Amino acid sequence: MIRTGDHALVKQLNKSIVLNVLRSKSPVSRTDISKLTGLNKATVSVIMDELLAEDLVIELGHGPSTVGRRPVMCRFNPQAGMVIGLQIEVDSVSGVLTDLAGNIIREQVEVVDSLADIDVAKQAIKNVVDPLLSHATGTRLGVLGIGVGVPGLVNYSTGVVRRAPNLHWNNVPLRSFLESEWPYSILVDNEANAGALGEKLFGIGRDYTDLVYISVGHGIGAGIVVNGELVRGVHGLAGEFGHMTIEVNGHKCSCDGRGCLEMYASEKAVKETIRISTGEEWPTARVFEQLAKGNRVATEAVRLAGRFLGIGISNIANGLDTSLIVIGNRMANGGSVFLESVRESFYEYCFSHSLSKTNIELSQLGKSACALGAASLVVHEYFSIPKMA
Ligand SMILES: [Zn+2]
Known part of the structure; x- marks a missing residue:
């Protein structure tokens, strides 16, 4: 419930709503914003003047109009x-x-x-x-x-x-x-x-409200976005899918469990497969160099990890009914060999795939993806709409 003393909060709330429309719908006119938000034109006008003063909005000039004066179009200014x-x-x-x-x-x-x-x-x-x-x-x-x-x-x-x-x-x-x-x-x-959050704000997840990001490096972790917000869980532990059991009597994991996904689908799993096959310890860079050259051992090891990851992802999709699963961190370097193997086993094991149409993609944010994700924490917080008590 909103009390009289919450006037400043209401103002902040309205400002956040307008700013988020500008970020997602630019270019828009003040009339468009009023229609999209339900705020009256006078309120939108006051907020837009504030945003212009803060440099968060740029006026682009006049847009098309069928009747009357042509409206001034505005867009969000990310350089503010x-x-x-x-x-x-x-x-x-x-x-x-x-x-x-x-x-x-x-x-x-x-x-x-x-x-x-x-x-x-x-x-x-x-x-x-x-x-x-x-x-x-x-x-x-x-x-x-x-x-x-x-x-x-x-x-x-x-x-x-x-x-x-x-x-x-x-x-x-x-x-x-x-x-x-x-x-x-x-x-x-x-x-x-x-x-x-980085994928949601800056990456391949921009047009999605729900996604799961799977970080596949030495281990496996995940971040869950539902309705545009991170799900952290009651104890902050949500997303520990790396320790989901996929083999009941499987390999012992660093978490003291057995058969965890990260023992089969991570970078360390790929290296272990190669070590068993060749008797050699390959550094990560060599794995991806050899994969790019079509080396059979590297290709098979990456495919096998992809197969297990696809099984893990099918369990996640069955449980969460999400729209998009993004694979990031170093195993995204596995490229199409890895992705196709993941998709193949996902289609095989996902109960709901024919109904839910979950997309599986590799992160495209490049080598700075994780740092960009960290930057997105600040951007998300700055633009988040204040919560009413
Ligand atoms: Zn584990």
């Missing part, structure tokens, strides 16, 4: 501000400075031996963020915030990394550290959640 996205990996911090539409302005990478020591990690983050900030000039709104994607369990509301096994981090208050260094809004989330 900037955001920073950071991807934390085991031995590196990658950062991007982007505009509000995810267009990359600057990239910065810091590689170290290991980020397990938190002081080393703090310095590496500073070495990425400070150069990016030095290029963040010339916009009306400046830097709106810093988003961080971490490969581990994160409490999104406190910004504490609860557990990141590969980094050996336990209860690291990452947001507090960043807030003590820079005066910006800081958002920390699991890298798969960030990836899912």
